Amino acid sequence: MSTDVRKAGFQAFDLMVLLPVLFLTGIGVAMVYSASSAIALNAYNNEYYFFTRQLVFAGLGITALFVCRFVPYRLYRYMTYLLLAGALILLGIVLVNGIGHEVKGAIRWIQVGPVRFQPVEFARFALIVFMGYSLTKKQDDIEVFAIGFMPHVIMLMMFSVLILLQPDYGSVVIFWGLAWIIMYAGRVRFFQLFFSALLFAAPAAAALIFTSEYRLKRVLSFLNPWDYPQDEGYQVIHSLMGFGSGGIWGKGFGQGYQKLFYLPDPHTDFIFSVIGEEGGLWWVLIVMALYLIILWRGLEIARARQDFFGALLALGITVSITLQAVINMGVNLSLLPTKGLSLPFISYGGSSLVINLALIGVLLNIRAARKK
Numbered sequence: 001m002s003t004d005v006r007k008a009g010f011q012a013f014d015l016m017v018l019l020p021v022l023f024l025t026g027i028g029v030a031m032v033y034s035a036s037s038a039i040a041l042n043a044y045n046n047e048y049y050f051f052t053r054q055l056v057f058a059g060l061g062i063t064a065l066f067v068c069r070f071v072p073y074r075l076y077r078y079m080t081y082l083l084l085a086g087a088l089i090l091l092g093i094v095l096v097n098g099i100g101h102e103v104k105g106a107i108r109w110i111q112v113g114p115v116r117f118q119p120v121e122f123a124r125f126a127l128i129v130f131m132g133y134s135l136t137k138k139q140d141d142i143e144v145f146a147i148g149f150m151p152h153v154i155m156l157m158m159f160s161v162l163i164l165l166q167p168d169y170g171s172v173v174i175f176w177g178l179a180w181i182i183m184y185a186g187r188v189r190f191f192q193l194f195f196s197a198l199l200f201a202a203p204a205a206a207a208l209i210f211t212s213e214y215r216l217k218r219v220l221s222f223l224n225p226w227d228y229p230q231d232e233g234y235q236v237i238h239s240l241m242g243f244g245s246g247g248i249w250g251k252g253f254g255q256g257y258q259k260l261f262y263l264p265d266p267h268t269d270f271i272f273s274v275i276g277e278e279g280g281l282w283w284v285l286i287v288m289a290l291y292l293i294i295l296w297r298g299l300e301i302a303r304a305r306q307d308f309f310g311a312l313l314a315l316g317i318t319v320s321i322t323l324q325a326v327i328n329m330g331v332n333l334s335l336l337p338t339k340g341l342s343l344p345f346i347s348y349g350g351s352s353l354v355i356n357l358a359l360i361g362v363l364l365n366i367r368a369a370r371k372k
Contacts, residue, residue: 013069013364013368014297014301014364014367014368016293016297017294017297017298017301017360017363017364017367018360018364020290020291020293020294021065021294021345021357021360022062023290024287024290024291024344024345024346025058025061025062025345025346025353025357027275027287027345027346028054028058028271028343028345028346028347028348028353029051029054029055029058030253031267031271031274031275031278031346032050032051032054032267032271032346032347032348033048033050033051033054034253034254034256034259034274034278035256035259035266035267035271035274035348036049036050036051036259036266036267036348037051037254038259038260038261039259039261039266039267042261050267050348053348053350054348054353056350057349057350057353057354058353058357060350060354061353061354061356061357061358062357064354064357064358064361065357065358065360065361065364066361067358067361068358068359068360068361068362068364068365069361069362069364069365069368070365071361071362071365072365072369073310073313073362073365073366073369074307074309074310074369076129076133076313076362077129077132077133077136077309079129080129080130080133080134083125083126083129083130084126084130084155086122086126087119087122087123087125087126087127087159088123088158088159088162090110090119090122090123091119091120091123091159091162091163092162093110093119094107094108094109094110094119094166095107095162095165095166099111101116106166106167106168106340107166108120108166108168109351116350116351117350117351118349118351118352120163120166120168120171121351121352121355121356122351122355123159123163124171124174124175124178124320124355125355125358125359127155127156127159127175127178127179127316128178128182128313128316128317128320129313130152130155131152131179131182131183131186131312131316132182132186132309132312132313132316133309134151134152135148135152135182135183135186135187135188135308135312136186136308136309136312139187139308142186142187142188142189143187143188143189145189145192148183148186148187148188148189148192149183149188149189149192149193149196152179152183152188153179153196156175156176156179159175160172160175160176163175164208168340169208169215169339169340170327170339170340170341171341173327173339174320174323174324174327174341176201177319177323178316178319178320178323180193180197181315181319181323182312182315182316182319185302185311185312185315186312214232217231217232218232218337218338219337220232221233221236221337221338222236222334222336222337222338225237225240225334232338234264235263235264235265235269235270235338236331236334236338238258238262238263238264238273239258239263239270239273239332239333239334240273240333240334241258241262242256242257242258242259242263242270242273242274242276242277243273243276243277243284243332243333245257245258245277246276246277246278246279246280246281247280247281248280248281248282249280249281249282250276250277250278250279250280250281250282250283251277251278251280252278253278253279254278255278256274256277256278257277258273258274258277259274259277267347267348268342268347268348268349269328269331269340269341269342269343269347270332271343271346271347271348272284272287272328272329272332272333272343272346273332275287275346276332287346288329291321291322291325291326294318294321294322295318295322298314298315298317298318298319298321298322298363299315299318301314301318301363301366301367302314302315302318305366307369310366310369313362313366314363314366314367317359317360317362317363318363320359321344321356321359321360324341324342324343324344325343325344327339327341328341328342328343328344328347329343344356345357
């Protein structure tokens with residue numbers, strides 16, 4: 001292979017995005033094995049049950065990344081309403097008896113044979129594309145409340161209602177935070193965003209909390225988890241015990257204690273705590289640094305685009321991944337109330353891993369596209 005061909009191959013990918021993502025995915029595959037082997041052996045008599053599936057998901061996700069890298073991102077703007085319709089239909093189908101698959105009281109998955117798919121992951125991409133397309137199209141009248149603000153909030157509310165019915169409160173938080181950031185970058189007037197959040201979003205969130213004893217106890221347990229050591233505070237207490245016992249250097253790969261039927265969901269929502277216990281502070285900092293690199297590079301890609309749709313699409317992809325990572329790590333460290341959100345590229349789960357890797361492929365395509 002000639003030097004020119006090799007150079008062209010490297011130029012096809014932004015390594016400052018690709019390498020951190022692949023590193024996080026590799027960490028995820030390894031940590032899923034460590035965090036889940038005891039659970040898998042107990043439940044399925046196979047310690048590699050979750051590991052082998054995560055390995056397959058990673059392979060599918062990396063394939064999706066490479067495919068999406070070479071699909072022109074401008075194509076998505078012409079597919080906006082098709083993506084929206086598909087996302088809303090899937091979110092509706094998951095609520096149909098006999099189709100939606102229930103896990104721990106939540107109906108968030110569609111089961112087709114051995115394949116289980118979480119529609120909210122696809123809906124997140126559809127929302128990003130819609131926001132980018134609509135805000136770009138309406139730039140001439142973006143400061144008009146009925147044009148620049150209301151249509152996007154109405155669409156956001158449609159998504160939110162369907163997601164709340166699952167229920168999946170963590171994803172609703174991601175959707176609203178993501179939409180507000182994209183609208184702000186899309187030049188929607190700041191006072192419209194600020195006062196709507198103050199007068200509508202905050203009261204709605206308060207109503208959801210105070211009308212449910214379960215959600216209220218989650219908030220109270222966040223303030224002091226040791227007051228609820230056997231129920232709502234249980235997860236956070238054992239998560240913090242994992243970080244504390246890991247110290248600076250960690251106990252070593254596979255040597256964690258909290259994952260042994262003490263910490264619930266150690267291979268999904270609380271895998272960051274397993275990393276803290278087994279890898280110590282330095283691996284926690286490495287993981288955080290990798291997400292920071294993705295955030296920095298994603299924002300640089302968005303800033304460099306002259307095409308406004310491409311800029312908003314890059315911003316949305318970057319924020320959706322890093323915002324979820326921040327919330328997950330915040331929950332694991334008891335800096336935020338407990339929410340059922342996975343850690344991108346690391347937590348066990350096919351839908352999240354494949355979609356997030358595909359989104360990175362889209363981001364790489366935006367980076368490589370000619371400026372127009």
